[in-house]
Amino acid sequence: MLKIPIIDLAIFRKSDIKSQQAIAKEIYDACHKIGFMYLRNSGISKDLIAQVFSHSKSLFNLSLAAKQKLAWKNELSNIGYVGIERERLDPNQPGDLKEAFNFNKAELLTLQPPANEPEIFVFYQACTELANKILQAFALALELPEYFFTIRHNQQNHTLRLLHYPPLQTPPKPGQVRAGEHSDYGSITLLFQDNVGGLEVQTTAGEWIAAPTIPDTVIVNTGDLMQRWTNDVFCSTKHRVMIPHDQQLERSRYSIAFFCHPNDDTEIACLETCQKERAPIYPPILAGEYLLSRLQATY
Structure with missing residues (x-):
């Protein structure tokens, strides 16, 4: 059965091109074959990650009334508190058994409640730097200019999401x-x-495999817009979080997701280097329009 690879990003940070190309090849293979990878040496400190998890728990421990005052309002802003069963990621099934807080950069910069912990903004910036490094590796792997992707993400139109799956x-x-x-x-x-x-990933063969926590790693996966951009060279893989069937059922599960999005006005059109084996599959679309359409279908 296909396994999710573990890749050491410290090697990519070396200045010699051979080291960078070797890691870019590993990243290419991971994104092409399964769409998921674990990254070691991400550059984000364990202490900072622990601080954000701690703040996340304190937020979810607020009363429901307090959380509802910070409620998510619409797809255009996509920020605020999302209650249990409010979101339905699989439209054919009941609402998800999770709650979430969504943040964007503007909200974090002003440090308004509930984002009034400076560590969360520091973490957002650290995630942005890591995402840019991965995007540079993508560019190298796809035979593009080094900053092809990063300049198309320079408005930092990203979403930081704190997640809680209650017992x-x-x-x-x-x-x-x-x-x-x-x-x-x-x-x-x-x-x-x-x-x-509880996280499971679907392989290209249709099998579901577990994606457990591996200490000192970050899970990275490619999304729909990257799949469209690369003409299916990189895959946007289905995944889910299942309900455990053991004592973990009685425990809260926490996770933090950083969704990296291109600038809204970026046209996502098939890259020339991804047309060697097949004609473009998807029509061009603006990144902001695609994101809005998917959010409207989810809530």
Whole structure:
């Protein structure tokens, strides 16, 4: 069965081109074959990640009334609190058994509640730097100019999402899970998760495999816009969070997702270097329009 590879990003940071090309090839293979990878030496400190998880827990421990005052309002802003079952990632199933807080850069810069912890903004910036490094590796792997992708993400139109999957007090509805089967919408996603588990990834053969926490790594996956950009050379892989069938059922699960999106006015059209083996599959689309359409279908 196909495994999710573990890739050492420290080697890519070396100045010699041979080291960079070797890692870019590993990243290319991961994105092409499964769309997921674990990255070691991400450059984000363990202490900072722990601080954000701690702040996340304190936010979700607020009363429901307090959280509802910060409620997510619409797809255009896509910020605020999302209650349990509010989101339905798989449109054919009941709402997801999770709650979330979405943040964008503007909200973090003003440090308005609930984003009034400076560590969250520092973390957002650290995730942005890591995403840019991955995008540089993508450019090298796809025979593009080094900053082809990063300049198309320079408005930092990214979303930081804190997630909480509460313990189950009552049996779920038929077909209900913690996060329904879905692919992500943007370029790439960075995922930090605790050790409760439940994340599963679908291989190209249609098998579901576990993506457990591996200490000192970040999970990275490619999203829909990167799949469109690369003409299916990189795949946007379906994944889900299942309900455990052991004592983990009684525990909260926490994760942090950083959704990296291109600038809204970026045209996502098939790259010339990805047309060697097949004609363009998808018509061009603006990144902002695509994101809005997917959010409208989800809520």
